[in-house]
Amino acid sequence: xxxxxxxxxxxxxxxxxxxxxxxxxxxxxxxxxxxxxxxxxxxxxxxxxxxxxxxxxxxxxxxxxxxxxxxxxxxxxxxxxxxxxxxxxxxxxxxxxxxxxxxxxxxxxxxxxxxxxxxxxxxxxxxxxxxxxxxxxxxxxxxxxxxxxxxxxxxxxxxxxxxxxxxxxxxxxxxxxxxxxxxxxxxxxxxxxxxxxxxxxxxxxxxxxxxxxxxxxxxxxxxxxxxxxxxxxxxxxxxxxxxxxxxxxxxxxxxxxxxxxxxxxxxxxxxxxxxxxxxxxxxxxxxxxxxxxxxxxxxxxxxxxxxxxxxxxxxxxxxxxxxxxxxxxxxxxxxxxxxxxxxxxxxxxxxxxxxxxxxxxxxxxxxxxxxxxxxxxxxxxxxxxxxxxxxxxxxxxx
Amino acid sequence: xxxxxxxxxxxxxxxxxxxxxxxxxxxxxxxxxxxxxxxxxxxxxxxxxxxxxxxxxxxxxxxxxxxxxxxxxxxxxxxxxxxxxxxxxxxxxxxxxxxxxxxxxxxxxxxxxxxxxxxxxxxxxxxxxxxxxxxxxxxxxxxxxxxxxxxxxxxxxxxxxxxxxxxxxxxxxxxxxxxxxxxxxxxxxxxxxxxxxxxxxxxxxxxxxxxxxxxxxxxxxxxxxxxxxxxxxxxxxxxxxxxxxxxxxxxxxxxxxxxxxxxxxxxxxxxxxxxxxxxxxxxxxxxxxxxxxxxxxxxxxxxxxxxxxxxxxxxxxxxxxxxxxxxxxxxxxxxxxxxxxxxxxxxxxxxxxxxxxxxxxxxxxxxxx
Numbered sequence: 064x065x066x067x068x069x070x071x072x073x074x075x076x077x078x079x080x081x082x083x084x085x086x087x088x089x090x091x092x093x094x095x096x097x098x099x100x101x102x103x104x105x106x107x108x109x110x111x112x113x114x115x116x117x118x119x120x121x122x123x124x125x126x127x128x129x130x131x132x133x134x135x136x137x138x139x140x141x142x143x144x145x146x147x148x149x150x151x152x153x154x155x156x157x158x159x160x161x162x163x164x165x166x167x168x169x170x171x172x173x174x175x176x177x178x179x180x181x182x183x184x185x186x187x188x189x190x191x192x193x194x195x196x197x198x199x200x201x202x203x204x205x206x207x208x209x210x211x212x213x214x215x216x217x218x219x220x221x222x223x224x225x226x227x228x229x230x231x232x233x234x235x236x237x238x239x240x241x242x243x244x245x246x247x248x249x250x251x252x253x254x255x256x257x258x259x260x261x262x263x264x265x266x267x268x269x270x271x272x273x274x275x276x277x278x279x280x281x282x283x284x285x286x287x288x289x290x291x292x293x294x295x296x297x298x299x300x301x302x303x304x305x306x307x308x309x310x311x312x313x314x315x316x317x318x319x320x321x322x323x324x325x326x327x328x329x330x331x332x333x334x335x336x337x338x339x340x341x342x343x344x345x346x347x348x349x350x351x352x353x354x355x356x357x358x359x360x361x362x363x364x365x366x367x368x369x370x371x372x373x374x375x376x377x378x379x380x381x382x383x384x385x386x387x388x389x390x391x392x393x394x395x396x397x398x399x400x401x402x403x404x405x406x407x408x409x410x411x412x413x414x415x416x417x418x419x420x421x422x423x424x425x426x427x428x429x430x431x432x433x434x435x436x437x438x439x440x441x442x443x444x445x446x447x448x449x450x451x452x453x454x455x456x457x458x459x460x461x
Numbered sequence: 462x463x464x465x466x467x468x469x470x471x472x473x474x475x476x477x478x479x480x481x482x483x484x485x486x487x488x489x490x491x492x493x494x495x496x497x498x499x500x501x502x503x504x505x506x507x508x509x510x511x512x513x514x515x516x517x518x519x520x521x522x523x524x525x526x527x528x529x530x531x532x533x534x535x536x537x538x539x540x541x542x543x544x545x546x547x548x549x550x551x552x553x554x555x556x557x558x559x560x561x562x563x564x565x566x567x568x569x570x571x572x573x574x575x576x577x578x579x580x581x582x583x584x585x586x587x588x589x590x591x592x593x594x595x596x597x598x599x600x601x602x603x604x605x606x607x608x609x610x611x612x613x614x615x616x617x618x619x620x621x622x623x624x625x626x627x628x629x630x631x632x633x634x635x636x637x638x639x640x641x642x643x644x645x646x647x648x649x650x651x652x653x654x655x656x657x658x659x660x661x662x663x664x665x666x667x668x669x670x671x672x673x674x675x676x677x678x679x680x681x682x683x684x685x686x687x688x689x690x691x692x693x694x695x696x697x698x699x700x701x702x703x704x705x706x707x708x709x710x711x712x713x714x715x716x717x718x719x720x721x722x723x724x725x726x727x728x729x730x731x732x733x734x735x736x737x738x739x740x741x742x743x744x745x746x747x748x749x750x751x752x753x754x755x756x757x758x759x760x761x762x763x764x765x766x767x768x769x770x771x772x773x774x775x776x777x778x779x780x781x782x783x784x785x786x787x788x789x790x791x792x793x794x795x796x797x798x799x800x801x802x803x804x805x806x807x808x809x810x811x812x813x814x815x816x817x818x819x820x821x822x823x824x825x826x827x828x829x830x
Contacts, residue, residue, distance in 0.1 A: 159630045159632045159807060210808040218807075219807060219808070219809075221632055221807045223632070223634075224633075237633060238593075269562075272562035272563050272564050272567075273564055273594075274567065274594070301535075301536065302536055302539065303563075307560065308560075308562040309562065371539070372539075430808060432809065434809070435809040435812050439802070439804070
């Protein structure tokens with residue numbers, strides 16, 4: 064049913080290399096090759112969902128081996144990509160701001176597993192992995208991070224402003240909280256289109272205290288818009304712990320009259336289940352708030368060491384006990400869907416892919432200086448400045 | 462690549478600025494400003510410090526001298542993202558120096574309320590780019606409070622501090638200069654310092670001024686600008702511009718971090734025989750028209766420079782006012798060397814910025830008009 068539909072719509076680029084790895088594995092080990100079966104598998108989430116004014120979905124999540132391995136591959140790619148971005152930033156190839164998502168991969172991967180590319184996603188500045196999940200390529204990501212022409216926003220946006228129109232990814236926003244009313248607007252348009260698509264507006268625990276969120280929530284609930292507000296609660300708004308910024312850190316309850324669900328954001332299957340449930344819910348009943356209990360290993364951005372407001376023990380504790388990739392690895396090994404070696408091979412392959420993308424991105428040129436003036440208004444109402452004193456501004460009309 | 466061109470010129474330390482007090486008597490346009498001025502040429506021993514330390518010191522003094530003053534904003538408790546508020550929470554306690562949640566509109570509204578009850582509220586907006594949710598509160602509440610209550614209420618104790626301006630890699634949302642939006646609002650003051658010693662004096666004046674003040678701090682200079690700053694409590698007068706370099710051929714007007722660029726251009730122009738007079742406006746509204754008018758009457762030429770986009774920037778107001786006052790004296794059109802009319806770019810920052818060469822070109826073409 065829905066699952067087989069999902070696994071066939073997923074991009075095939077992750078599956079092709081598996082066949083090669085499978086052949087190698089078969090030759091070198093006694094175990095059966097990596098499972099690509101789509102036989103349903105039911106797995107229980109480790110903790111139940113906590114509902115607010117709604118019936119929670121079941122803890123038993125239907126998945127299949129192929130999907131689990133896709134999860135593993137996607138999340139490992141994201142993790143590798145973020146770590147590579149970290150090194151590039153330190154090498155000063157990426158300048159400006161860089162907000163890394165490692166630790167939170169399960170949220171965007173689980174979300175993608177339950178929706179299609181016609182549904183819209185809008186998020187704040189921690190968007191590298193969300194963009195990748197929406198079908199972005201590593202080359203586009205690294206080019207954009209380094210400000211090159213090959214980037215998804217032609218190098219004009221940078222780390223915080225990734226967009227992908229074809230897959231309904233609306234970015235990439237610098238001002239926290241401002242993307243939520245925008246997301247509600249997207250949902251409004253979707254409701255007009257009557258195309259049974261929904262919008263996921265992601266924001267963080269810091270942004271949850273912005274007034275515009277509540278304004279948007281009220282309007283969405285009033286007009287029954289198909290919007291899902293997802294609070295990616297990584298417990299720290301920059302350096303401020305949630306309990307110091309919020310009277311009620313139960314962000315899923317903040318909607319009051321809007322139902323909510325608290326989800327273990329480090330468990331990709333729980334996220335998938337919750338998003339699937341949410342999509343069905345909003346198409347009938349109007350908005351819902353999902354709170355993803357997640358964690359980021361890096362600091363807020365590259366200029367934040369991430370250890371002045373939390374202990375290293377806390378970070379390593381979460382890494383040991385709740386890491387999303389390790390969880391999927393254990394599931395895969397536990398259900399005998401692949402061997403240790405195969406998974407390690409996948410990781411090596413990903414490393415290579417990432418390195419190749421970086422090398423290719425480095426070759427991409429910087430944007431032309433004339434691009435400074437393009438896209439200010441529609442269709443090249445560019446302005447040229449010339450003259451000895453740069454005073455003369457001439458507009459070239461379309 | 463383009464980003465290498467960067468703003469390396471900005472390493473200029475403003476430590477060698479001298480103070481000139483030979484210009485016409487003060488403003489006539491300002492209602493009242495009960496701010497005593499202590500000239501800082503007193504032989505008070507100064508200590509070498511940078512901008513954020515000077516601001517930090519000013520805040521320490523402000524909180525110490527008035528027990529009903531408060532400093533708050535996002536992350537100020539541990540010292541703030543630019544270290545301007547270090548040590549305040551430890552010294553004055555969490556009841557006077559505290560963090561707020563992430564809500565600019567809330568922060569400013571809250572500050573207005575505090576100020577309306579005769580307290581001094583120093584609210585910090587983490588970056589000037591984030592001040593827009595609070596724009597309604599500033600324009601509609603803070604600026605008009607005294608006016609619409611017929612003088613019964615006011616929020617004069619309000620000071621809003623925000624780092625503004627380009628920093629080399631800030632991109633769209635960490636580099637904006639929104640001063641022009643606020644200059645259009647009667648009822649508030651907009652103050653921008655150029656250096657540590659100025660910042661300390663101006664901030665203390667702003668906090669103690671009886672009107673709400675928006676105080677923009679040039680973030681580029683937080684660490685780069687270092688000079689001797691007197692350690693005692695001193696205030697610099699608001700709405701008084703300062704001639705920081707005397708000249709006779711052309712008047713240059715600017716504020717904040719842009720002055721260091723303009724000063725470099727002046728020095729280069731000097732080598733070509735053009736004598737430039739450089740004025741630091743310091744307070745943008747209400748601004749010291751008399752000083753600028755006197756200077757332009759002397760030189761006959763004016764150039765204004767700021768980082769904000771040229772159309773509708775504050776340079777336009779200066780230009781219009783000076784043309785009104787000095788039309789017959791002007792030898793050339795007023796030149797504005799400003800940011801371009803685009804959103805503040807990411808990789809294109811070096812092209813966008815009004816740098817030394819653009820200013821130099823403009824000086825030459827104005828003088829040779």
